[in-house]
Amino acid sequence: MWGQAWRYLLNHPDKILQWTLQHLYIIIVANVCAVVLGVLIGIYISGKGRERIAETVIYFASIMMTVPSLALYGILMGILSSLALPSIGFLPVVIALTLYGLLPIIRNTYTAIREVDPAMIEAGRGMGMRELQILTKVKLPLAVPVIMAGLRQAVVMNIGIAAIGAYIGAGGLGQPIFRGIANWRPDLIVVGATFVSLLAIISDLLMGGLEWLTTPKGVRIRRKS
Amino acid sequence: MIRLDHVGKTFSDGTEAVKDLSMEINEGEFCVLLGPSGCGKTTTMKMINRLISLTSGKICVDGVDIYNLDQNELRMGIGYAIQNIGLFPHLTVWQNIATVPMLKKWPKTKQHERAEELLELVGMEPDTFIDRYPSELSGGQQQRIGVARCLGADPPILLMDEPFGAIDPITRAKLQDEFLKIQAKIKKTIAFVTHDINEAIKMGDRIALMRAGELVQFSDPSTLLSSPKDEFVRDFVGADSVLKGLRLLRAKDVMQPPPLTVEVHENPMLVKARMEKDRIGWAMLTEDEGHFLGWVSCDDLQESKSIRDTATPPTVTGTPDTPLNEALSKMFDSAIGNLAILDNGERLVGVLSFEIIRDVLGQSVSEAKVEPCGEEQ
Numbered sequence: 001m002w003g004q005a006w007r008y009l010l011n012h013p014d015k016i017l018q019w020t021l022q023h024l025y026i027i028i029v030a031n032v033c034a035v036v037l038g039v040l041i042g043i044y045i046s047g048k049g050r051e052r053i054a055e056t057v058i059y060f061a062s063i064m065m066t067v068p069s070l071a072l073y074g075i076l077m078g079i080l081s082s083l084a085l086p087s088i089g090f091l092p093v094v095i096a097l098t099l100y101g102l103l104p105i106i107r108n109t110y111t112a113i114r115e116v117d118p119a120m121i122e123a124g125r126g127m128g129m130r131e132l133q134i135l136t137k138v139k140l141p142l143a144v145p146v147i148m149a150g151l152r153q154a155v156v157m158n159i160g161i162a163a164i165g166a167y168i169g170a171g172g173l174g175q176p177i178f179r180g181i182a183n184w185r186p187d188l189i190v191v192g193a194t195f196v197s198l199l200a201i202i203s204d205l206l207m208g209g210l211e212w213l214t215t216p217k218g219v220r221i222r223r224k225s
Numbered sequence: 226m227i228r229l230d231h232v233g234k235t236f237s238d239g240t241e242a243v244k245d246l247s248m249e250i251n252e253g254e255f256c257v258l259l260g261p262s263g264c265g266k267t268t269t270m271k272m273i274n275r276l277i278s279l280t281s282g283k284i285c286v287d288g289v290d291i292y293n294l295d296q297n298e299l300r301m302g303i304g305y306a307i308q309n310i311g312l313f314p315h316l317t318v319w320q321n322i323a324t325v326p327m328l329k330k331w332p333k334t335k336q337h338e339r340a341e342e343l344l345e346l347v348g349m350e351p352d353t354f355i356d357r358y359p360s361e362l363s364g365g366q367q368q369r370i371g372v373a374r375c376l377g378a379d380p381p382i383l384l385m386d387e388p389f390g391a392i393d394p395i396t397r398a399k400l401q402d403e404f405l406k407i408q409a410k411i412k413k414t415i416a417f418v419t420h421d422i423n424e425a426i427k428m429g430d431r432i433a434l435m436r437a438g439e440l441v442q443f444s445d446p447s448t449l450l451s452s453p454k455d456e457f458v459r460d461f462v463g464a465d466s467v468l469k470g471l472r473l474l475r476a477k478d479v480m481q482p483p484p485l486t487v488e489v490h491e492n493p494m495l496v497k498a499r500m501e502k503d504r505i506g507w508a509m510l511t512e513d514e515g516h517f518l519g520w521v522s523c524d525d526l527q528e529s530k531s532i533r534d535t536a537t538p539p540t541v542t543g544t545p546d547t548p549l550n551e552a553l554s555k556m557f558d559s560a561i562g563n564l565a566i567l568d569n570g571e572r573l574v575g576v577l578s579f580e581i582i583r584d585v586l587g588q589s590v591s592e593a594k595v596e597p598c599g600e601e602q
Contacts, residue, residue, distance in 0.1 A: 123311030126276055126384070127325050127377075128300035141315045216315030218358030 004187035005194070016176075020195055023172035026162050027203075030094045031155050034101030038154075039147060041102070042109025043135065054110055061103035069161045072096045073168050093165035100161055101154035108150030112143035145215040152207035159200040163192070173199070226252050227273060227382065227414060232282035234268055234438075242268040244438040245282070250431075252381075253412040257429035259419060261461070265438040266418045270384050273416060274303045286382065301325050304375035304383040304413070308390040310367050312359040318344070318370055319355045325377040343373040348403055365396040372404065376411070385417045389424070401427055422462060426450070426469055427548075434458055447473050467586055468550065476552050476566045477545035479585050480575030483509045483565075487521060489533050497526040507561060510536045515572040517542070520561045542567050545574060549585065552577050 009016060045054035067075075076095055081087035116139050124134045166174025173196045180188030212220075227250040234243040243265040250256040258266035271277040273284060275296050284291050291299055312321050319340035320327070326336045341351040347369040359367055368389060375383055389397045389404075405428065408415070419425055425432045426446045433443045442454040450466045450473070453459040463469065485508040487496050500508060500523040508521040510532060519536035526535055541555045542565045556564045556579065564577040 117309070117311065119307060119309030119311035120313060121311075122276070123305065123307060123374075124313075124324075126274060126300060126305035126307070127374075128297040128328055129324075130297055133328070138313060218314045218316065218360055221358050221360045 001186045001190060005190040008187045008191055016191065016195065019171065019173045019175055019192075020199065022170075023159070023162055023174075023196075023199065026090065026093055026097065026165060026170060026172055027155060027158055030097030030158060030162075031101050031151065033094070033098040034154055035105055035147075035151050037098065038102045038105030038150070039109050042106045042147075043113065045106070046110050046113040058103070058107055058110065061106055064099050065103050069096060069100075069164045070167065072099070073165070077168065089169045089171075092168060093162065093170040096165075097158045097162060101151075101158055104150040104153040104157075105147065106150075108146045109143060112146035113139050116142050141216055142219065145211055145219070148207065148211040148214050152204065152211060155207055156200050156204050159196060159203060163196050226250065226287055227416065228285045228288075229269070229272075230283040230285070232269070232272060232284060233280045234265070234272060234277060235280045242438055243272070246435075246438070246440050247282075248433055248440060248443055250414055250416060252414055255408060255415045255417065255428060255430045257417045257419060257425040257432045258435060259422065259425040259429075259432050259461075260435035260441075262420060263437075264435040266420075266433075266435050267386055268438075269435070270386060270416050270418050273382075274300045274305060274384055297328075301328055301378065302380050302382070304377070304380040304385075306371050306375040306383070306385045306388040308387040310371040310388075310391075312367055312370055312374070314359050316358075317355070318357050318359070318362075321359065321370055322373045322377055324374055325380075329378055331378075339377065340373075343376055346376070346407060347373045349373075364392050365400065368392055368396075368400060372400075372407075376413075381414060383413045383415045383417075385415065387419050388417075390419070390421075397424075404428075423469065423472070427472055434461060471549040471553060471582075471585070472551075474549045474585065475545065476543050476547045476549065476564075476575070476577055479549065479581055480545070480566045480577050481581060483573060483576050485509065486511050486515075486573065487532060488512060489518065489531070491532060493526045493530065493532050493535070494528050496521070496532065497523060500526075507563065509565065509573060509576065511573055515574075517565055517567055517571065517573040520563075520565075537561065539565050543577065544568065549577075549582065553582055556582075 041057060044050070045057050073092055073096055076092040077087040080092055080095075085091060120138055121134055124138050129137065162170075162172055163174035163177060166172055166178050173192050175192070176188040177192035177196075180186060180190075180192065229246055229248050232243060232246045233241070235241050246265075246269060258269055260266045268277055272279055273286070273291070275291060279292075286294075286299075286303075313324075319337055322340040322343050323331075323336035326339055331339070337355075340355060344351040344354055349366065349369055354362070354366070359370065362370065368391075371388060375385070389400050392400070401424065417428060419428075426449075429446055431443060431445050432449050434441045434449065436457055442449060442458050444452075447470060449458065450462055450470045453462055453466070459466075485500065485503070485505050487508050487510055489510065489512045496508065500506075506523055508523075510518040510521050512518055517539065518533065519538040521532060521536045526532070539559070539561075541558050543552050543555060545566055545568060547555075547566070552564055556562060556577065562579060565573060566575040566577060568574050
């Protein structure tokens with residue numbers, strides 16, 4: 001089985017590259033959407049007096065995570081077709097992955113902003129910072145590394161879920177897996193699974209580096225000591 | 226000048242934090258808002274830069290109603306320092322200090338220069354500290370940066386909420402002394418919140434003592450100590466108000482000239498004869514016109530020894546600016562019981578003795594005793 005998989009790899013690198021790129025493309029689009037939406041929602045619900053809204057939003061995002069991906073694809077197919085949008089392929093998969101990625105990003109944005117030392121916010125406000133300046137100059141710089149940690153979680157998780165997107169025709173590394181199951185070609189399953197794992201591991205490392213890079217130097221020093 | 230005119234604040238939960246408070250803080254005056262926790266002192270201070278809105282009354286800064294000004298412009302013109310400092314950990318020391326200049330969009334080079342200037346002012350070496358991060362500083366150093374930051378754009382008014390509260394007593398005393406020196410130079414109008422009566426007495430030109438949202442007594446520290454308006458003030462000031470009063474006086478205010486100074490080259494037996502004649506137990510030995518060497522006891526003087534060899538060198542000395550409470554505790558440390566007061570050049574300018582301190586205490590005790598009679602009228 002491993003030998004077969006290895007031979008397949010040597011004979012069809014072009015196909016594997018194509019699936020990997022498709023997979024990556026889906027992940028990147030979905031997680032960019034998730035991070036934009038998630039950060040905006042996170043900022044909104046971290047506002048003063050929005051604790052109830054925050055609880056509700058995070059609760060629904062958590063429930064979202066428990067919906068099996070196949071079922072979610074099915075639900076999205078129904079909604080999209082009633083809106084006369086493409087109900088299979090790229091679009092429903094990207095939407096589903098965006099929804100899955102929201103929870104860690106919203107939760108981390110919310111927590112990070114909430115945990116900024118109130119003394120800093122008071123000092124900023126007392127010195128004449130506008131609320132937007134407090135957000136962009138104080139809260140967000142301190143929250144970015146935590147948000148990045150959320151994004152990292154979202155990306156790694158979505159790389160696995162995206163494989164199932166092949167079932168509804170989105171392509172990617174799920175394709176050899178499904179084809180392998182249907183035609184009893186263990187080598188294809190191994191190739192697909194290995195590359196999904198590799199992609200997840202490499203992304204995790206890269207995102208970890210990004211997390212470190214976005215941590216302000218003054219905060220990094222504090223962590224060391 | 227800051228004027229509070231029948232100012233009141235009722236919070237949304239119904240708490241009446243400040244009730245009908247009127248007071249004026251003069252230009253260049255160091256005004257301390259003092260009181261137990263929950264008395265409304267911080268609320269009062271925060272109403273001046275509109276961090277807390279007024280329920281009633283009016284606050285004017287230099288004659289202008291603060292609600293006629295843009296909120297953020299107002300705040301940029303008022304320095305603000307708080308107990309928890311709230312330095313921004315992701316910004317360097319100079320970026321922290323230049324927060325308000327940055328908000329005011331000063332050119333970068335000017336911001337940097339200003340930060341250097343202020344580091345110098347608060348006694349921190351600019352070259353060493355300017356590019357550090359807050360997490361690389363000690364608590365006392367962070368507090369200094371907090372003070373430097375509130376002076377960022379050279380505002381005429383400072384609001385300070387227990388700025389030296391969260392540090393150890395030794396560093397606190399040092400920062401207080403340094404800040405008084407800075408204030409003597411920069412002469413800002415200051416509203417300074419504290420619950421520490423000792424800090425209030427040490428720092429304030431005037432002290433506004435508050436209780437349950439009301440201004441109880443607003444007077445200079447010595448009046449507060451010697452003539453407390455009522456039982457509450459008396460309790461707050463404490464039973465040791467007379468001792469506290471000592472810190473209001475400095476050595477130069479009460480010191481006396483040395484009863485006898487002798488020079489090293491004088492003949493010991495002639496000196497001894499003079500001391501015995503005038504019944505002086507201790508003489509003060511100097512050389513080169515006033516450089517203090519030590520105490521000479523009449524009994525120790527011998528013909529065979531030079532005066533210098535019989536003198537007791539001073540273990541502690543004071544300066545003309547030493548507060549009397551410090552001077553008193555130094556006197557307990559001094560073998561002689563007296564304290565030589567030397568100016569910066571180490572020249573002998575006077576002496577403090579227990580008798581002098583006792584006379585000073587006696588005066589403030591009698592002042593304090595006069596007051597209750599007046600109150601009963």
